[in-house]
Amino acid sequence: MEPQEGRLFVVGTPIGNLDDLSPRAAAAFEVADAVCCEDTRVTSKLLAHLGLSRSLVRCDENVIAARAPQLVDRMLAGEVLAYASDAGMPGVSDPGQVLVDAARSAGVPVEVIPGPTACITALVATGISCEHFFFEGFLPRKHGERVRRLRRLAAIPGALLFYESPHRAEDSLAAIAEVFPERDAALCRELTKLHEEVLRASSPELLQIVRERGEMRGEMVLVVAPPSEAELERHEAALAAGGAANADVNPDDLLAADIAEALAAGESANAIAKRLSQKYSRKKRDVYALVLEAQGASA
Structure with missing residues (x-):
């Protein structure tokens, strides 16, 4: 040159x-x-x-x-x-x-x-669909802010990519498991190095794996799989019904739709309450009451 x-x-x-x-x-x-x-x-x-x-x-x-x-x-x-x-x-x-x-x-x-770019290297390494993707960078530090931000990203029809530091990875995965319990997620670390590692599972399972491993070294990329067609349809329905700017504005409609879908799939009331209370940051007993109410209405 x-x-x-x-x-x-x-x-x-x-x-x-x-x-x-x-x-x-x-x-x-x-x-x-x-x-x-x-x-x-x-x-x-x-x-x-x-x-x-x-x-x-x-x-x-x-x-x-x-x-x-x-x-x-x-x-x-x-x-x-x-x-x-x-x-x-x-x-x-x-x-x-x-x-x-x-x-x-x-x-x-x-x-x-x-x-090289770590986010694209990670996305390809996970095997998660990369036809469409959204790079967020770093999530907020506080749990409540992380959850709110993730909910705003929920309707994006593609994979979600995040950078994260080792000491915050577990906290970010906890928020991801709360908001996206039905999606696969992956943690990629030490990319292109000797000890490169890619962990992929459902988001709750991945959170458990990381908790059991303890703090890991190396800068990390977190990848969340795209939403299913059913999940996108729920978001579109919520937008159409409430005229909201995003699905986070009216979570009650989404919760009711999730309960109805889970009941139709044969999931137990207790399992529904446990899963959805985490997803929507609600008390389990309150969600359980809504599940029983939905069961009575459909009986």
């Missing part, structure tokens, strides 16, 4: 296995006057792997907005800068998009060097 005046290289880097670094990525680092990055320690190891030594500029989420103007000035003055996240594609759950936006707004040429 020939040196080029005044531009920004946005460089995709390996998510684990350094052999996944592309020749174009290596060439971009070689011609760069400086490398902007989230963590200088991580990027210095990557450059050392290539036998390169470059000036590093820390550009994590805390400082990138403040540093972007001076970095743009450097590129306008003729410097070539490269930006790399700690792993994967910059801009995907990563602060690099701030620098890209600033460069483009100033007329600085931006060239993206594609590389």
Whole structure:
């Protein structure tokens, strides 16, 4: 790659296995006057792997907005800068998009060097249908907010992808099992590394597996299977009946529909109450009373 005046290289880097670094990525680092990055320690190891030594500029989420103007000035003055996240594609759950936006707004040429992406690697590895998918990034930290967000995503007709840290994986899976108890889910960790692992089961079963294993190491991707046709029809019916903006607005209709469907399938009242009380964050005895009421009405 020939040196080029005044531009920004946005460089995709390996998510684990350094052999996944592309020749174009290596060439971009070689011609760069400086490398902007989230963590200088991580990027210095990557450059050392290539036998390169470059000036590093820390550009994590805390400082990138403040540093972007001076970095743009450097590129306008003729410097070539490269930006790399700690792993994967910059801009995907990563602060690099701030620098890209600033460069483009100033007329600085931006060239993206594609590389691995953890969310897509995980989706393919799970075997879950990937014809349609939605990348959410990180879920909220508080349980109630996680559940509300997941319910808002329930009507999306595709797989759901989430990034998660090891110490929060169990909590996120608990929320997923509560909102999507009938869907398969998968936990992918250490992707492309020696101890790569993909765990897939129904969401309640996966939660139990993770609880029994205890905290696991490595950054993780959680994948939730798409909704069934029956689930989508329930959401559409709720929207049509209530004129709501989303299925989360009128959960009583969804609960009643779920109870009717479960009774028709021959599920016991106690099992229905246990499962749906978790799904809708209701007291089990209250849901049990609704199940008995529905049984009486259909008798």
